[in-house]
Amino acid sequence: MTPTVADVVSAVELLWPAAGAESWDAVGLVAGEPDAEVSSILLAVDAVLDTVDEAVSTGAGVLLVHHPLLLRGVTSVAADRYKGAALTRLIRGGCALLAAHTNADVVARGTSATLAATIGLEDARPIVPGAGNPSLGLGRVGRLSQPVSLGRLARALAEALPPTATGVRVAGDFDRQVSTVALCAGAGDSLLAHPDVLAADVYITSDLRHHPASEAAENARVAGGPALVDVSHWASEWLWLENAAAELRSALPGVDVTVSELRTDPWDFAVTQ
Incomplete structure (x- = not known):
């Protein structure tokens, strides 16, 4: 039987229990249909537009990120702004979004x-x-x-x-x-x-x-x-993703789990003096 989003959520809870998260954190399932089948998972530190597009283009059923997309309150998820655009692309692409933050720290x-x-x-x-x-x-x-x-x-x-x-x-x-x-x-x-x-x-x-x-x-x-x-x-936490992927592969046999190689550090270049 093919695992579902709900099965991935359960596996994540066993590996990185939500009870270990800080009180201010926002971990767990952010978007997605719990009953949807999952054959592949993509791991990334951040749910930015590039990693969202990578997840959708590769057919991932779940994008598992370290940093929650909706950590702070928003009043709109319209697609003409970053967070709304990310969620819109994920939902249209049939890819759930899941966060493991301080519970994974x-x-x-x-x-x-x-x-x-x-x-x-x-x-x-x-x-x-x-x-x-x-x-x-x-x-x-x-x-x-x-x-x-x-x-x-x-x-x-x-x-x-x-x-x-x-x-x-x-x-x-x-x-x-x-x-x-x-x-x-x-x-x-x-x-x-x-x-x-x-x-x-x-x-x-x-x-x-x-x-x-x-x-x-x-x-x-x-x-x-x-x-x-x-x-x-980003770099200090990116190292963890391969450990996380290995643990998910053991917990969810048959699911393809990969780590995004995209750099989501926000800085593009520096000028030294």
Whole structure:
């Protein structure tokens, strides 16, 4: 029997339970007919027009994304604006839209865990443990097998992550030796003051704004603290998609599960000075 959209939703719930999502999040089925049959699933970080068109053109029955399309309220889904156009194309193309966001961040093979494994962190544990299960939670902190320079770690990240216009930005001494690493895939400035982050040699995350980054760097000069490494939000979470695809293939035998190679990082180029 061919799986349905409802079967995909059930599989996603088992892999990334909605109960693990933050209270402000909007995960689960966004659009689609639960009884529709699904022979293929496309995974992407973002439901932008390019990934929507890719899903429809390849005949995917479900577009599974990390970032919810309707995270914030809208008053219209008319097709003359981005979100309405995306939903219109998906509905007309018979492709459901499903989101696994912060519920996919906290699991054992989630976004931060994948980033930690990519750089070889040992004994990695969550920065913010989940309620009732300390092995699950937001972010990860652990140790490298041996100390490396901050510059070498940044170069390793640049090689491991898919390329983007903004690349890898670093606040800290290039030759500083680092061993303890804290990280949060995606936007992680909310954890800058966490004790585990402050105790680390380096903190890797995305979307660091001027004032929080400047304050953290200046505080590190006075009282000690981590170097900062800022990477593309999209790139840091794109790594997780292959883990997610593998888990879905096991949960839904016979369904073709693929990962979009399209870059949905919003920046097209940078001019260095």
